[in-house]
Amino acid sequence: MSSLAIKHGAINLGGGFTNFDGPEFVKEAAIQAIRDAKNQYALVCGVPEFNSAIAARFKKDTGLVLDPDKEVTVTSGCTEAIAATMLGLINPGDEVILFAPFYDSYEATLSVAGAKIKCITLRPPDFAVPIDELKSTISKNTRAILINTPHNPTGKMFTREKLSTIASFCIDNDVLFFTDEVYDKLAFEMDHISMASLPGMYEQTVTMNSLGKTFSLTGWKIGWAIAPPHLT
Template identity: 75%
Template sequence: MSLTVNSLSTQNRTAKHPLQVAKRLEKFQRSKEALISQKDGIINLGRGFPNFDGPEFIKEAAIQAIRDGKNQYAQGFGVPELNIAIADRFRKETGLVVDPDNKVTVTNGCLEAISATVLGLINPGDEVILFSPLYDCYEGNLAMAGAKIISIPLQPPDFAIPIEKLKLTVSRSTRAIVINTPHNPTGKMFSLEELNDIASLCIENDVLVFADEVYHKLTFDMEHISIASLPGMFERTVTMNSLAKTFSLTGWKIGWAVAPSHLTWGLRLAHSFITFSNATPLQCAAAVALRAPDSYYVELKRDYMAKRAILVEGLKAVGFKVFPPNGTFFVLADHTPFGLENDVAFCEYLLKEVGVLAIPCSVFSFNPEEGKNLVRFVFCKDDETLRVAVERMKEKLRK
């Protein structure tokens, strides 16, 4: 099995209509999705979605909204009750008061918030800084916008921001910095010191920040801080989030962006040509979700800390070198003790011989060589699934 679409391309080379792709997307034909097996018996610790359902009270709210006739187009930037709920939660978490009508935009998941932000605010040739490894959709969206991408690698064991390198990289030519905290795939959380350093550079050089915070409630060892809450940063920050990770409702695709009016204008214009609006009853239910009591988040963190312990300790017992995450539901592990050539070869072996799916870290790396020693596992699965996966690896992997 390969990490490319070559096998599919081969089948179509002699076909009447061969596969076609725009040049700006050619490099993305390698895909982590190619490793996903549909065969029965595979334990999927690769893809970042739970194998359990979201809370009943939210699902009931969606059903009630459908029954109440809330089934037509919503206003493009979100149903009023959801925009208000987002603004209220943003105020509670950051201390910032935002106008829900002018500074909150509901999108088709956080991915569309990223797309609308990039397409609405980035011009061809603009320099944008990314930290690698990274959620691969950042690079894809920036490529579609024609941006000049500059990557700064984060290195194990702590994946700290190399501030001196960042200082040498940021300039008046830099349009934006993309940050993701808690961070996919490393599980790193940006410290207050790191965020302050980034903020100072952005203010000094008039740089925007696109902040992806979808895992902000899945934190374990330190408190999440929104960079928009730092002095001088709200006016230059787009903060993006979604319902998916916090409420285990990845299929609903309800996301949002919070930004000052002058940045909201551009992202909303792009949003109007991408999806325009989202499913109305699901937005109504999302508003109910965001009014959940604090006890919900306490239980969420408790449950995920237990899952993290099962997987982290289990991987160590198997023989991996593990980098425990401070947030998210991802774990990076060094596969090199098992003697395979690289991360792709290891994941192929793990899938075929062990029956466990993981993702090679090279697909998250701007330079694939940077990730070749690491693989990503997820622990957003029920406890029994995690334990069975660990036992399979203990039985079949050999150092």
């Protein structure tokens, strides 16, 4: 999509590019870390101080207390968190429900995992989730529902009320919930709500995020997944 957008001089609604550079204090911290010789292999799940910082941020945002070693996994951007989640938790033939339009990597990694994609289209003007359609799309083969809130490219945010309805479907049907929250800090008109913070949902939710959009440093590809130990 990005190559085509460059070729045709089109507005690129594929990836969420920021159009200004990241803040000096973040860049200086990275330069300092390199100078301090923090340049060797990390643990597979992440550098302990960073996992702890992610857990502290999640606690501030949701009130949930995480074990940074067992419930936080650092990835190469949210995109790797998405890929790892699909490949780790989706088996061939599992159905996964997506809401279109969606970030293009979902379909790619779900295809690699052999999932059957069930797509529900969100329509203007408010891009509301058609609850009846969602209810009838859930089957005994549904393994997961994936959302992105705040949403690229519409800016739609899932309200607590809508998330509660979807949560009840997940709990009743034993369906996992994957949530891509890379734009959570770019919410200006209402509060961002994490599905993991709704009653009963932490145990079946994978929350995926990254620092790219928040700090306007999309090339750094520093992301993570948060999930209970049995999903991690």
